[in-house]
Amino acid sequence: MIKGRFGNIIYQLAALGLSFGVVSLILIAVGASPVEAFRNIFTGSFGSMRKFAEVLVAFVPLLLVTAGLLVTFAAGLWNIGVEGQVVLGAIVTTWVYRLFLDSSLPPAFVIFLAILGGIIGGALWAALAGVLKVFGGVNEIFGGLGLNFVATALTIYLIFGPWKRPGVASMSGTVPFPDEFSLPLWADLRISPWALGVALIGIVFVYFLLQGTYFGLRLKAVGKNFRAAYLLGIPTWQYSMYSFLICGALAGAAGAMQVAAVYHRLIPSISSGYGYLGLMVAMLVNYQAVWAVPVALFFAALNIGSIQLPILMKLDSSLSGVLQGVLVLFVLLAEGVRQKFERRVQS
Amino acid sequence: MTQETLLIGLAGVLASASPLIFAVIGETLSERAGVINLSMNGTILLAAMGGFAVAYNTNSILLGFLAGMLIGALVALIVAFAGITLQQSQVAVGFVLALTCRDLSYFLGNPYMGLPGPRLQAVPIPVLSSLPLVGRLFFQHDVITYISFAAIFLAWAWIFHTRPGLMLQGIGEKPAAAYIRGANVNLMRYVYTVVGGALIGLAGPSFSLATRAGWMGTISGLDGFGWIALSITIFGGWNPLRGAFGAYLFALLQWLGLVLQPVLTQVPSQVLQVAPFPLMILTLLFVNIGNAEWVERTLAAMPDSVRRVFAKLLRAMRTSPPAALGVPFERE
Numbered sequence: 168m169i170k171g172r173f174g175n176i177i178y179q180l181a182a183l184g185l186s187f188g189v190v191s192l193i194l195i196a197v198g199a200s201p202v203e204a205f206r207n208i209f210t211g212s213f214g215s216m217r218k219f220a221e222v223l224v225a226f227v228p229l230l231l232v233t234a235g236l237l238v239t240f241a242a243g244l245w246n247i248g249v250e251g252q253v254v255l256g257a258i259v260t261t262w263v264y265r266l267f268l269d270s271s272l273p274p275a276f277v278i279f280l281a282i283l284g285g286i287i288g289g290a291l292w293a294a295l296a297g298v299l300k301v302f303g304g305v306n307e308i309f310g311g312l313g314l315n316f317v318a319t320a321l322t323i324y325l326i327f328g329p330w331k332r333p334g335v336a337s338m339s340g341t342v343p344f345p346d347e348f349s350l351p352l353w354a355d356l357r358i359s360p361w362a363l364g365v366a367l368i369g370i371v372f373v374y375f376l377l378q379g380t381y382f383g384l385r386l387k388a389v390g391k392n393f394r395a396a397y398l399l400g401i402p403t404w405q406y407s408m409y410s411f412l413i414c415g416a417l418a419g420a421a422g423a424m425q426v427a428a429v430y431h432r433l434i435p436s437i438s439s440g441y442g443y444l445g446l447m448v449a450m451l452v453n454y455q456a457v458w459a460v461p462v463a464l465f466f467a468a469l470n471i472g473s474i475q476l477p478i479l480m481k482l483d484s485s486l487s488g489v490l491q492g493v494l495v496l497f498v499l500l501a502e503g504v505r506q507k508f509e510r511r512v513q514s
Numbered sequence: 515m516t517q518e519t520l521l522i523g524l525a526g527v528l529a530s531a532s533p534l535i536f537a538v539i540g541e542t543l544s545e546r547a548g549v550i551n552l553s554m555n556g557t558i559l560l561a562a563m564g565g566f567a568v569a570y571n572t573n574s575i576l577l578g579f580l581a582g583m584l585i586g587a588l589v590a591l592i593v594a595f596a597g598i599t600l601q602q603s604q605v606a607v608g609f610v611l612a613l614t615c616r617d618l619s620y621f622l623g624n625p626y627m628g629l630p631g632p633r634l635q636a637v638p639i640p641v642l643s644s645l646p647l648v649g650r651l652f653f654q655h656d657v658i659t660y661i662s663f664a665a666i667f668l669a670w671a672w673i674f675h676t677r678p679g680l681m682l683q684g685i686g687e688k689p690a691a692a693y694i695r696g697a698n699v700n701l702m703r704y705v706y707t708v709v710g711g712a713l714i715g716l717a718g719p720s721f722s723l724a725t726r727a728g729w730m731g732t733i734s735g736l737d738g739f740g741w742i743a744l745s746i747t748i749f750g751g752w753n754p755l756r757g758a759f760g761a762y763l764f765a766l767l768q769w770l771g772l773v774l775q776p777v778l779t780q781v782p783s784q785v786l787q788v789a790p791f792p793l794m795i796l797t798l799l800f801v802n803i804g805n806a807e808w809v810e811r812t813l814a815a816m817p818d819s820v821r822r823v824f825a826k827l828l829r830a831m832r833t834s835p836p837a838a839l840g841v842p843f844e845r846e
Contacts (some may be wrong), residue, residue, distance in 0.1 A: 313794055342739045443613055447611065485620040488616070492611075492618075
């Protein structure tokens with residue numbers, strides 16, 4: 168593996184170049200200038216301090232979700248239900264807020280409780296997918312997908328039902344909490360240093376968990392070869408459940424941050440697809456925690472930068488998703504080509 | 515509710531299930547051959563958008579459907595290349611394609627949002643359509659719905675009652691044995707994945723040119739159908755008949771959600787629309803639980819008479835995937 172590292176970089180650069188090439192062709196096909204589009208995405212994300220703060224706002228949940236997914240991937244699990252785990256984190260956070268808004272507890276303590284609630288909520292929702300997998304034999308991909316839809320339905324039910332705004336319920340969400348109940352922001356920017364801190368702690372925690380602990384070693388053994396790990400005496404199904412719980416907790420934290428630091432209420436699209444995007448980031452970094460921070464930042468920048476495209480160039484902002492997807496696809500294909508090539512050289 | 519409106523409703527259920535039928539049969543063929551095509555959710559959206567755009571520009575519905583099938587086949591070709599030739603994870607590639615194709619459909623479909631386009635018209639079949647009850651239910655549909663009826667039985671007959679179908683089962687269950695019997699495993703896998711992909715692609719225009727005519731971008735309400743079709747494929751145990759039953763059941767539940775809405779005013783409409791999903795998880799649980807190890811252990815500990823009843827019940831519901839699903843084949 169170490170021998171091929173230099174070769175790896177060449178393949179990945181080729182993948183990067185190819186994906187920008189393909190997206191440029193798509194842009195030319197719809198009559199838009201690729202240079203102008205990429206420049207707009209860049210200035211839309213790094214053009215000013217305010218815009219960069221927006222990138223960080225998107226970076227926080229993305230990094231937390233990616234951190235969690237690195238744990239389930241290490242255990243050999245495809246936790247596609249991560250999207251729903253983010254949603255449940257947001258729902259429970261909102262619920263705890265609603266319980267204590269009128270209490271005499273200090274706001275800082277309420278915030279703490281609410282975030283803790285979100286973490287637990289995400290973990291429990293993940294545990295449900297885990298129980299379905301371990302005891303029900305339901306593949307985590309299908310159990311997780313179903314639970315994602317249920318989580319979204321639950322959000323909408325709460326917004327239009329029990330938690331609706333006085334007067335008329337609307338897609339704009341529940342009633343916002345008073346300012347003192349949100350995580351403090353950085354000067355007049357929209358990013359909360361606390362949220363950023365939580366995200367960084369999350370990824371550092373996962374890095375050390377996987378690289379530096381006996382637990383991480385056994386988890387990876389379960390992921391690499393379930394049967395061999397079982398024969399070696401590792402309690403395999405318990406480890407599967409632990410990885411679901413840890414991933415769900417981190418995803419729940421992402422949902423909690425969306426409520427406590429960004430929206431101050433529950434909205435229908437509270438997770439904004441960060442769960443699915445996190446899966447892409449985890450694939451792109453080849454399941455290594457070290458690269459998660461720069462890649463998640465890059466993806467967040469693409470998301471934020473493309474928001475301006477409909478106004479500036481009359482292009483749909485889903486261009487960022489196309490670019491991200493094509494990039495991951497080419498990296499996967501390049502890895503496949505490299506492996507095939509090396510196999511041929513060896514034989 | 516009068517009998518007439520009930521019949522129209524049920525006929526509508528049969529028609530609205532046709533995209534799911536195509537997707538489920540396409541995925542069934544692909545998975546029977548041992549290749550998971552997880553890209554379905556994005557493929558269907560891209561094919562729906564592409565099919566609509568082609569039909570809009572050429573004014574030919576037929577070309578629209580063909581474009582949808584072509585898109586499905588091309589996406590499946592990428593899955594096949596990555597999974598069979600490069601031996602990469604089919605799940606990973608499929609998932610990336612599911613997201614990418616969805617975003618691509620929104621990006622490219624932007625100019626077509628909300629445009630009035632062509633739509634497939636109903637073609638009542640002479641004589642048969644005037645039969646009481648049955649005529650209303652089965653013989654007053656558009657062409658694509660008739661094709662969906664036929665596709666169910668054709669796929670079923672192909673898989674279970676022809677020689678190539680037997681080979682298809684072989685390359686998904688025991689590719690090495692099929693290889694010894696003279697099958698070109700990887701070529702056959704390519705063929706079935708691409709053909710299955712074309713069927714999945716057919717689901718797209720079945721939405722955008724028939725059951726939900728038009729292209730509305732993110733609010734088309736098509737996002738999610740591919741994942742449903744994937745669950746139905748498993749629910750159907752890789753059998754087109756059982757899969758079709760699942761698709762009709764799902765369409766029926768969605769229709770009931772709409773019909774019951776005036777009665778259940780307390781429940782928001784968005785919740786009723788997703789009501790089938792928890793049921794889907796439950797059914798997946800029922801069909802899969804027989805595979806879990808602890809169930810077998812519990813059964814073994816039961817008294818003989820009770821065990822036999824339970825074992826029979828579980829076996830009737832249980833489905834197991836093709837043994838070589840997702841596993842690349844290599845000649846030794």
